[in-house]
Amino acid sequence: MGIFSRLKTLISSNVNSLISKAENPEKMLNQLVIDMNEQLIESKKAVALAIADEKKLEREMENQAAQSQEWERKAMLAVNAGKDDLAKEALIRKQEFDNGYAEYKKQWEGQRAAVDKLKLSLRDLQNKIDEANRKKNLLIARAKRAEAQEKIQNTISTVGGNRSAFEAFDRMSAKIDQMEAKAAATAELEDFTANNDLEKQFAELEHSDANGDAMLLALKEKMKALPQN
Numbered sequence: 001m002g003i004f005s006r007l008k009t010l011i012s013s014n015v016n017s018l019i020s021k022a023e024n025p026e027k028m029l030n031q032l033v034i035d036m037n038e039q040l041i042e043s044k045k046a047v048a049l050a051i052a053d054e055k056k057l058e059r060e061m062e063n064q065a066a067q068s069q070e071w072e073r074k075a076m077l078a079v080n081a082g083k084d085d086l087a088k089e090a091l092i093r094k095q096e097f098d099n100g101y102a103e104y105k106k107q108w109e110g111q112r113a114a115v116d117k118l119k120l121s122l123r124d125l126q127n128k129i130d131e132a133n134r135k136k137n138l139l140i141a142r143a144k145r146a147e148a149q150e151k152i153q154n155t156i157s158t159v160g161g162n163r164s165a166f167e168a169f170d171r172m173s174a175k176i177d178q179m180e181a182k183a184a185a186t187a188e189l190e191d192f193t194a195n196n197d198l199e200k201q202f203a204e205l206e207h208s209d210a211n212g213d214a215m216l217l218a219l220k221e222k223m224k225a226l227p228q229n
Contacts, residue, residue, distance in 0.1 A: 044122065
């Protein structure tokens with residue numbers, strides 16, 4: 001199981017290194033997944049070697065069993081031939097292979113148990129990497145959203161802290177109010193002046209008509225007083 005302990009330490013080291021100098025969360029997460037997959041490949045190679053060792057032990061065990069059976073067959077053959085001494089030698093050889101079989105079987109069972117655990121750990125690691133890969137996109141989306149919110153907040157803070165800009169708006173608003181009031185006063189004054197001129201014209205007209213009537217009447221009276229021819 002040491003391989004996965006070393007892998008865990010290596011991945012943790014890589015993660016801490018990436019996080020400590022992470023400036024781009026998306027780049028960091030992508031690199032992290034790449035590193036994890038590379039380590040997974042190395043782990044698969046190591047597990048494959050362990051499986052190969054198991055298979056080798058299994059073949060040796062089976063070979064010991066086959067040799068034991070062969071020497072037992074030879075011992076039987078010697079007994080049938082009446083050669084007990086030769087049969088004993090064959091049985092001694094059979095016992096040696098039986099002992100070898102027992103030893104290889106013990107090693108093979110231990111290796112098989114270790115391989116089974118390695119396979120489970122490898123499958124667990126694969127599942128965690130798959131989960132990390134799925135979470136990667138969610139984390140990237142969260143990072144982008146947080147970055148956007150930070151930019152918005154910084155913009156709001158910058159604008160909110162720039163009092164001179166708001167004061168300039170207030171001064172401009174006051175100036176425009178003053179300009180509008182001045183324009184309204186000018187228009188009102190022009191209307192008042194126009195009305196006065198019109199009234200003056202009508203007054204002069206009325207005054208002119210009254211004088212004309214009086215002079216015309218005076219002329220007629222004067223003409224009546226003149227001697228008739």
